[in-house]
Amino acid sequence: MRILLIEDDPGLGSAVRDEIAAEGHVPDLAPTLAYARDLVATMSYDLILLDLGLPDGRGLDFLKALRAKGSVTPVMILTAHDRITERIEGLNAGADDYIVKPFDLAELTARINAVARRYSGNPNPLISLGGLEIDLAAHAIHGPDGQIDLSQREWIIFEALLQRPGQIVSKSQIEDQLYSFDAEVESNTIEVYVSRLRKKLGKDVVHTIRGLGYRLGTP
Amino acid sequence: MRILLIEDDPGLGSAVRDEIAAEGHVPDLAPTLAYARDLVATMSYDLILLDLGLPDGRGLDFLKALRAKGSVTPVMILTAHDRITERIEGLNAGADDYIVKPFDLAELTARINAVARRYSGNPNPLISLGGLEIDLAAHAIHGPDGQIDLSQREWIIFEALLQRPGQIVSKSQIEDQLYSFDAEVESNTIEVYVSRLRKKLGKDVVHTIRGLGYRLGTP
DNA sequence: AGGTGGCGTTCAGGTGGCTGTCAGGTTCAC
């Protein structure tokens, strides 16, 4: 997914861009509104992340101009904690969602995915996978023998794979999803969870690539 | 990606610009240095392709001025086959890479992608190679018959080649990637791995240059 | 308040994929 990040803070900009890229999206970073205008004139984006305070103008004015031109690209605004009026104004100007600084990068990812799902014509995706019907938003799985329930941790791991079909997700990436920053996991917890997912959902739902990680099975 | 092509030959200029655009980049073509200066004053480019012989001046002087101003935009110079001194001077003046005329457009694309990866901070490129779609960060390869998995060591060797398209990578360089410093490999391990890559990905994915090493196959 | 069962984590024994090697054959520079 093509994502344009309009953010002048170099540190935040880099961190967010790297996170978006790590999630498999294709990010562009514009530190100014002028550059952002050039980009949206020539590129087609699936989502825009918009900071409201830019060095060469107001993010809000950029957003209004975008909507005035008829663009329906989803826009998520980045706002400071105490800027409530600004937030409301942004939503009124046509933003689809907002996230409050400072934010956790994992939360940003989840929010991005949520906005993208809402606006890609697939707001509540059912995913078909090898005889399973999966409803991510409702955490519901329907298999050939009926409803299948996963525990919270099992869902976290399964979603980590579902969000990256075709990609290898390393054990350390899964650990990062499950535990707080830098927590050391001492045993083969991940393997046991994967085994349980296989038991509940079928042995082909997760493929192991030895030494690298796991990958979602092919539908 | 925004690419500025500084080339006075109309035929070559058009062909390269069209190829760059077809690859999803956003090219600008400047047939003179004066025009190029105007463009770089107002636009931010991700890469500059620079011919050294222009009607209104030397490409080398343009490059030196660019670096003197503090620009770190990657620059790839286009040089004639026999202009070795010019090539060296270009690299010394701050060029990041060079490509020798006449060149294959597919090789140019691969080289552009490689330079952009080194300098753009975007570690998650999709690479197309002979019917394969390769996602380096996610260790994902999609071939004509579906998903292809490589082992950890196979990836290391494949990446060593992917990161140097068009270049010969020696066996000792590959050994350095695989093993710790100064480890002596006693047998034909590298040849066996290359054979396995060919088996999984196709026999043209790696070319052997006898006595020198291996090179990535052409897309 | 006490009992229960689901969940998270750990462990141990087993397994099969990966790694490195080798041998026989092919290719090619000289």
Next chain:
DNA sequence: GTGAACCTGACAGCCACCTGAACGCCACCT
């Protein structure tokens, strides 16, 4: 023609991973 470089199928051993079972915790139910 020759010898070095390379190719590739096959094999053995290692260890990353699998999975059944167990235990402690705690939310929930009675």
